[in-house]
Amino acid sequence: MDRKTMPDIKTVTRLNLIQPEHAQLSNGLPVVIIPAGTEPVCRVDLVFDAGMRYQDFLFQSSLTNQMIPEGTAKLTGGMIAEEFEFYGSYFNISADRDEADFTIHSLEKHLEPVLSLMSEVLIHPAFPEEELNIIKANRIESMKVDDQRVESLARKEFNRLIFGKNHPYGVVGEIPDIEPVVSSMLADFHSRFYDQSHCRIMITGPNPDQYLPLIDRYFGQNWPLKNSAPVTRSGLPPLQTSDLKRSIISRPDAVQTALRIGKPLFSRLHPDFMGLSVVNTILGGYFGSRLMSNIREEKGYTYGISSFLLSLKDSGNFVIGSTVGAEVWEETVSECKKEINRLCNDKVPEQELELVRNYLTGQIQRSVDGPFLIADQLRGLWIHDLDLNYLSDFMKLINSITPEEIRTLAGKHLDPSNMAVVAAGPIKNPD
Amino acid sequence: MEFTNHRLDNGLRIIVNSDYSSPMVAMNILYDIGARDEDPTLTGFAHLFEHLMFGGSANIPDYDSPLQLAGGENNAFTNNDYTDYHLTIPYQNLETGFWLESDRMNELAFSQESLDVQKKVVIEEYRQRYLNQPYGDAWLLLKPLAYKVHPYLWPTIGKEIRHIEEARLSDVKNFFYSHYAPNNAILSLSGSIQPDEAFKMAEKWFGPIPSRVIKPRNLKPEPEQTGFRFQQVERPVPSPAIYLAWHMGDRFSREYYILDLLSDILSNGMSARLFLRLVKDRKLFSDIDAYMTGDRDPGLFVICGRIANGVTAEAGMQAIREEISRILNEPIEERELNKVKNRAESQFLFSNLNVQNKALNLSYFEWLGDAAMIGREMELIRSVTITEIKETAAKIFRDSNCSCLVYAKKEEN
Incomplete structure (x- = not known):
């Protein structure tokens, strides 16, 4: 047999795409629906314009994000985590320079209790000072580990050089910047940026028609519009790229x-x-x-x-x-x-x-x-x-x-x- | 997960899962050769060899370019027990995958130049992952503490850089012919492909490869540990850390499933015991984890954590002992057990969502003995009881079964 010659190949030029659908919740929130998948699992993404570029203090954006599942008036962080985990769901939070994300992966059969908890946690976080102190202390410990890794030293320095060390895209928080953060700063950031005027929702799974009424119950009807005008998003100042090469x-x-x-x-x-x-x-x-x-x-x-x-x-x-x-x-x-x-x-x-x-x-x-x-x-x-x-x-x-x-x-x-x-x-x- | 299987005359086992929701096919080849099969004077060789599998085969000078030309992508990994190669490719070009994988199973190019370069690459990998990271050498230290006889005593990357430097081309050839063969491999596919079509292509490309005599595996079992083992090292780490390892049963034992759930009770998720009690409530650790090594032969149950600022390693150790004693002596609620079972179930569902994971899972379970085991995993997990967890915990969490590694903080001058 001829092992030297490569079999004929075809160049793929067309992409078969599932077209997402668009909807609105009863409070006007835009929702994108991706009807995809064959297994009984689904995912809900809530995306907020609440990234680091909008913060007044270093770590304000990422700590707000991290602290949201750490307690409400009624529930402690441990109780919240236990409830999500009991239903076999996976809750991910993240904040980058532009946006902050809440993503939940859930079994279809448990979507309702998971959404109910998610809305409680997201809309009414309490930012307990005690939990914040633990998170700050542990963040400092992991930053100490990072600061021993040449990869992270190089990455941080690179950011400062190309965007500018005081620019919203270039500034890098260091260990001493964490200490002054207190919970009122996070509650303030939450009230300004985690609202309907800064939020979009995406739903993915095999039966989105079943999820939409549930999402509306917890993030539409339950989440009335604020009376105050939305905070205008600040534009980005010009880059302050360093001359140092x-x-x-x-x-x-x-x-x-x-x-x-x-x-x-x-x-x-x-x-x-x-x-x-x-x-x-x-x-x-x-x-x-x-x-x-x-x-x-x-x-x-x-x-x-x-x-x-x-x-x-x-x-x-x-x-x-x-x-x-x-x-x-x-x-x-x-x-x-x-x-x-x-x-x-x-x-x-x-x-x-x-x-x-x-x-x-x-x-x-x-x-x-x-x-x-x-x-x-x-x-x-x-x-x-x-x-x-x-x-x-x-x-x-x-x-x-x-x-x-x-x-x-x-x-x-x-x-x-x-x-x-x-x-x-x-x-x-x-x- | 539905699948169809077939065996070629030369011994190659093939498993196919058809999934037409994907425009791709994932192809996975698992070779039954891992770091445990290495000569103790030539450790790290199975992994180095994995690198050489990309350095060209007898008829194809370069593996990657034709695959990329066909729109494919690939990767590979080596562990203690086996070596796995996987690729995904648009279904229209699947035959290219068969062509590439069969040629390198048939015969490698055995190039001195490729060996020389890959030795350097692996040494940089060794430095990057194990030497240039705080706590990076933990497994280089912990394995020889816990194992004295069984080859799990060295890590996949190798005992020391010198072993990698010393590898010769003649070793490479010997290794290939005594471990890489159709009768020592499992081929699985998942994606837009019919089983009959896959079997036909497999017959065409892999059928002509001869069976080979596989070097028999004759591993000495690790003798029962009889006393507590302790090692402390000083490193310029930001905070002290503790690693505890207890010997446990093999992949086929009931213990495996019981301890899988116990490790979840201790540390899977933000509501797990070690995190809630030792990180959040008592603030003794900044980070803590419990897991099994998951090996085929008797493996290790590990608890490791980084000590919080201002806390001593002794206080950390004492707190871990208290948590173990709570498992042994205090009731475990049904709800807590159900929580970790539900989580295991959803983890299992999420891990079978894409063709690449499905192909790997099929190969892995076939390697364990039968691909159909994949369908019984959840049942096994679901059947674990609280009594079993307590009994097994009492059996393994004994000091005489434990190895302990402590990183003390070396102050920089």
Whole structure:
């Protein structure tokens, strides 16, 4: 038999997408419904415009988010957790720079009691000071662990450099910033941002028609509109990107050096974002990327290296990240720059581009393969008011972009001489 | 989960779950070879070998590029017991998966260059995960404390970096021919594929690979521990930490299911006992966890925690003892047991939602003995009683069955 020849392959050009439906609760809250899945499980996402960019004090946004399930007038944090867990549900909270999320995964059969509890917890949190002190103390302990990891030192410094250390996207809270936070600050943040004018709901599961009346009972009828006008969302101040292009953090005890190389860019809404995503994939966005082939597979300098385009609501960045052998970090930086320059100067060979096209179209299919993955994708696009059609458009672009366009995009946005380099590791004599 | 199975003449076992809600097919190959099968002077080899499986096979110089060209993605992992390779690919291009996986099962390229580079990559992995993290070397210390004879005494990454540096190409060849073979592997598929179609493709691509003589497994069982074992290390960690490990039964024992629920009672979720009592109420730990290692041979039940600021390791240890004594001597409410059972049930449902997990689960349970076991797991969990939990806890939570590792805080000058 012929083992040398690869079987014929087909390029997938069409994406079969489930189209979400739209509805409104009786108080006017917008709801998106994703009818997907075959198992009797469902998910409810509540998304609030309550990210760190809106906070008046460091940690105000993330601690408000974290403290919401820690108690109501009637229930302690332990009782709340016990009730969610008794029904086999999974409750996740998170807050990033733009938004704060409440997500619940539930068995269909227990959705009602879970929603009832969720609405009680979200609408009437008590922010007990005692619980806050425990959370602060434990957060400090885990930050101490993080501060010993060169990866997190490099990540924090990179953020400060590219967005500005006092900018809402660049500021990084440190241990001393946690201490002054008290529960009245959290109650205040909650009352201003966790309301209907800052909330959207997404429901995913095989029988959404059954969930909608339940959701309305607990987040529509039970949640009357506030009389006061919604707090206007503050616009983002201009970036305060540092002129410093190189920052070295010396940690004599570390055995490796963590690297971040990159620059501020723009959000997914920018017309070049999709094309640049293809450029990024070629450079460092998949296992066979140029950076992986060069730094890991040829030189063995690292366990992994990758590049990434981050899209925030009103900005974004490009970043390469890796942890490398201490003695090779400078060579790794110059190799990264060499690889970027190659993308800016030479056309991508057709063969490599075809591989990346097919890999990316496969990734898009994988990214919506299953009800909760579809929800994840839509959740990521929601922040820009985009819908799942974005993925079909991206698929079209992937199949039509040319080597010349790729070179142009790289040259336009990825000038390596204009990037910040952060290295944290056992480096002597920081300059 | 419905599935159909089949065995080729060369011994390869195949299991197919058809799921047409997905445009993809997940393909999983589990080889019955793990770190426990390694030579004690060449540890970390099974994992290093997993890296080499991506360095090209006899007829295909590069594994990743053709797979990516077909829109596929893959990964692999090694543990104490087995090595697993998995890929997902659009169903239209499934044959490419068969082509790639069968060629590397048939014969690797055995390239010196690939060996040299992957040794460096694995050494960087060793440093990144085990040496360059606070508490990163916990398992490098705890395993040889708890095990004296059985090969679980070394971690998958290897006892020491030197073993990885010393690996030779001749070792790679020997390892391949004595462990990688159709009669030592399980192939499972989940996604848009009919069983007959999958069996036909398997016959075409894997059928011609000869069976091989598998090096017999002859592992010495770990003798019963007879005394409390204690080790304290000083590290520049932010706070002290405690690791306690007790020997327990193997994957087939009833004990496994009982202790699975007990570990959930202790630490699964924000309402679990150790978190509520020791982190929130008494503020003795900033973080605490209880779990089983989940190995096939007799494994470990572990409780580990980071001590809160200003608390001593002794006070932390005493509090863990008190919680264990409460399990033994105070009533456990039905509601608490039902809570962890409900949680186990939903965890099980959520873990079978995508084709990749389904394919892995089918391979894993077939490796344990029978893929149909997957359908009986919940029943087993549901049948555990409070009396069994108390009896089993009394059996394993003895000092003479316990190994204890303490990280003391070394002050930096």
